[in-house]
Amino acid sequence: MATAAGTAPPERERLTGAPDRAHLLAGLTVRTLDGPGRAALVADLRAVVAADRVLSGRGERLAYGYDATSERWLPDAVAFPLTAEEAAAAVRVAARHGVAVVARGAASGLSGGAVPVAGGVVLAMTRMDRLLGVDTARRTADVEPGLVNRTLSDRIAGTGLAYAPDPASYRVSTLGGNVAENSGGPHCVLYGVTSQHVERLEVVTAEGERLVLPHARDRAEGVPDLTGILVGSEGTLAVITRITVRLVPQAAGQDTLLAAFADPEAACAAVSRVVAAGLLPSTLELLDGTSTAMVERSAHAGYPDGAGAVILMEVEGEASDRAHQAAAAERLLRQAGALEVRVATDAAQRDALWAGRRAHYGAMARVASHLWVQDVTVPRPRLAAMIREVEAIARRHRLPIATVAHAGDGNLHPDIPYDPQDPDQVSRMRAADREILEACVALGGSITGEHGVGIDKLEAMALMYTEAELAAMTAVKRAFDPAERLNPVKAVLSPGAARRAGRTPRRPPPPSDAERAALEALRQARIAAAGRRALPVGGGRRAALAFPGQSVHPFVADPAGEGAIRVDAENLTVEVAAGTAPAALAAALDRAGLMLRTPPDGSTVGGYLARDPFRPHRATGLSARDAVLALTVVTGPTPDLCRFGRATTKNVAGYDMPRLWVGSWGRFGPIVSAVLRLWPRRETALWRRSGALAEVLDGADRLLSAPAAAALREMAVVPDPDGAAQAWVRAELPAAGALAAAGFARVTERDGDPLAELPAALEAAEIRAARGEAAILYAHGLPPRIETERLAEAARMAAGSPVWALPGARVAVCVDAAEPTGAARAWLDGVRAVGGEAWLSSGGEPWRGIAPSPPSAWLRLATALERTLAEGEAAS
């Protein structure tokens, strides 16, 4: 690994266009290679990949040294694996040679994520580009990382399903790259970012071990969301070799509206009005006045003359619903002072309205020889203020900056044209760039929305995070990749590197009383625990049942109990203290006319988030994790308060740390407060159907694969031992027609609401199981062919105890026996045999028998994370 004693390592070659990164590279242990070293590396790679799939020529290596930033670096070799095994073997070769590994998709990234700043091996994933399968029942697709986003969409077009995230680069960029960068796109305002569309990952670790990570949502309690932390980690934690993506029903159609406003304030106020009225546009784009003028000059899109801002909005759905939404939107936009509103209802008109937005990059790219596309977010109510800041910065630095924004997400792209040959312009561009980042942080936003940190914004991480927060992210890196071989000096800035770069991390704000109490509680608990695991508890009902067989010291992290609930109706967020009772939160949201898509249950909001419990009836396919935009937690050796995420849809810069806290049972420290994403409350009703199990499942299935599925909120099929079943559905009213067609009849909640009672019933069963008085069998991913049979078996096995199932998704079976019978084990095996996943909660072991990855693999990572987070920064 280390260079032979006595010989100085060969100097790292720096190409023209590579900024001086010496201060960042200084802490690295990866080797730089000389000619013979490189030849040996190439020979070893050729032995495990294939001779003609390893590039070593200087010109060839140069072609793998850049992305869509202007940085240029030189890798030592490029390998094109065709299989996960080849990728793993290549990582092992790199490890043996002590060099870096950078996984690369299309290199269309705008932050330098794929550039090999420390040399080493570039793993070109472009030839692992197969679509491995589409499961229309579970609405998922299995893909290799090199598959291009657009190709996936094209290939599944006939199934009625779609992959929602659509970054501007979707024609080019690979899904592996999209996952690594947690890509966004114009449709995020309705569908969320990539992180919400990834169900599972298969990866190669830094050591070259292949690993199937736990499912992002349907996993046993206490198992950390390792898939979630991987998404957006920019190739620094593991190499992605297979992705299961979530698909959504294709929209029945779109209508597009264009509205012109006198200034950005008026445009942003209009956006707020639309959102406040409960409309859910699928895209909500904004062009500032400079942009409008610019695209008019080049594309002649016919955008209104002299508009200070233009909004493009799209609504989706069935024709009638769409017409209603479009009419409402038009009225609201006019009321908000639109100078002009145009509505497009067919493809040609829609194209005409989009023409200017599509021409934006091209128009800007022709202003000067280069174009720097910035990417920042602010909470949506502050969007107009941020646009004004950018305008002021542009004036100050005499630069023609034009801003387009995903207005619904508060995500701006100020585009700065410049000439790299002109040092004065370059320095003005850099100064403006830095000021834009500072401004967004000051307004409570994130230094990146969808382009990632990469190398470009690495030092700017210090603007956004405190020393403790940077240290916590660095600890995550260390748990996965202690030798810093995977895409080194990207995504996360260690406190040490910040010091070397002369960057002072953000000063932590003074803690509130509750935060101070939480800090003190963890400190005391650590002392009292004396080597045992200090485990934060919420309501305390389940605390002692966690980590069975291990010595734990439970402590209450928020002795103040119920804390503040701050609803920001304009931003559609709520900030809530961990100790808040779910019922109190629900009441507050109800008063504001808002809701959570995955409402908490249990004793406290914090406890619910820390458990992210398996709830079979969620027809949205979402879980607790999907509501979380930001968390304040206590962690680290001191310990310290850390705030991860921001109150925006595109909330992450660096690692998506809140993912680690949601569902990991507090093993990384207590949650103090959370910012959750809200939705306008929609009226719902309850429907019911009964009949033979097969028929009921068939009806449910039809419902789930119809476009109306988007309006379903909860569903459970409950089979009984004699072959009959009942199904309940809670849905928004537009689904009424589809429900009737599937044989469902509307019932009133007063006659009983099993869906509302389900979480409490399941939790009671879980507590009994943890005490060893019962068992629960969990499964997900049953193919529809098999489902009827397995559910019938489950009902017989449960013998009157509850069985709940969401067709094609999740099943929970309660068994009233301390030790599960042979039948139960056979049932679990049967699920696994058809490609599903199943496990057992009994005798206090909630993750017994998780397949397909051996628990040891993720347990090792979870334990390493726990250790590195508690240790703080390593010596380097």
Place this chain on the structure above:
Amino acid sequence: MIGPEALEELEHCNKCGFCLPVCPTYRETGSEVASPRGRLALMEAFGLGEIGAGGDFAQAMDLCLGCRACERACPSGVRFGRALEAARQAVAEAGEQSPAVRRAGRLLLRPVADPARLRGLASALRLYQRSGLRALLRGTGLTALMPRPLRTLEPMLPEVPAAAARRDLQRDLEASEASGEVTVALFPGCVQDALFGPAQRATVRLLAAAGARVRYVEGAACCGALHAHAGDREGARALARQTIAAFEAVGAQRYVNNAGGCGAMLKEYPDLLRDDPEWAERARAFADRMEDLSVALGSLPRPLAFRGTGVTVTYQDSCHLVNGQGVVDPPRRLLQSVAGDRFVDMPAAQDCCGSAGIYNFTQTEMSMRILDRKMGNVAAVAPDVIVTANPGCTLQMRLGVRRSRSRAKVMHLAEYLAERLEGPAPGG
């Protein structure tokens, strides 16, 4: 070295990668080195002195088809074709051309610049085809003794027209003089003229039917595209001057060509000669008058009507007609106007067929991979006729038809249309 004009193109590349999915060689290899962005990056590195003109650099430039699909995908408007020519020129100047490129240069570039020599070669080829030598070689398997690229490409050699065909052409030209209302100067093209008699004659008949007095500009040279693409820009300039002068001598208001590859080059003469004070303005006037046949037919005095025979027809775009001249719809409109035939666009019709000038000689293996993918798309339509708009595409598609055992007939747009022309065809 790479000249300043080309360097300017490189500086405009933001490396966004939007060109990757439209590049045929990137699609085949998934390799950045075989992509437009990668090639530009190598040119940049070469310009910065980080790599030499040989090795990886020369190979990367050789593997490019020069189809310019990337230009249409580029949001920054980088003129890739221009940069590629400069890069190939640099390779040639450094003496780093591959043996295949050098051989192709000897075999093709010199003869095409000299019509007499090309016709001589054509006669020899005709002799080979008609004398029974071809049948003998094929029958005995002796084609196996040919160098591999020639062996692969041998079946695509067109049937060379007999001298009688030239006399027919002359008759049609003379007839058009009597019937025409406007004078149109037709660019003969070197290969098109020597090897594709039927297409030439069909072009004349169509133009005449549309009301043109057709002047066949015998004095025009080869357009120079093969030279420019191979890096010999000076050679291309000499041919351009000769061609412009020959057209000026005809005194026509409208100029027409029927080969997409040539047309793109002819339209680029102003750029080629922009630093030549004597010729720059003349080149502009020349390019302004020059049109592809499919465009010209839409605006000549007499509308044309076509009646087909109930066949299914598809169209293989010429890269340089689409990417160089932006001509996508006019040929399709003509094809759709043929009553009785069924026109169906094949998937990815605008993707290069792999012919690309001398590419199928210099990069036979890649050319065949691209062609085989193309024939897969052709199969999806199952056409009776594949219409093309450029001689290189015609040859390549004929080879593709053989390789894929398709039953389709490959015809130049002019041939297909002229066969279906309704009404009295002058001189026909």
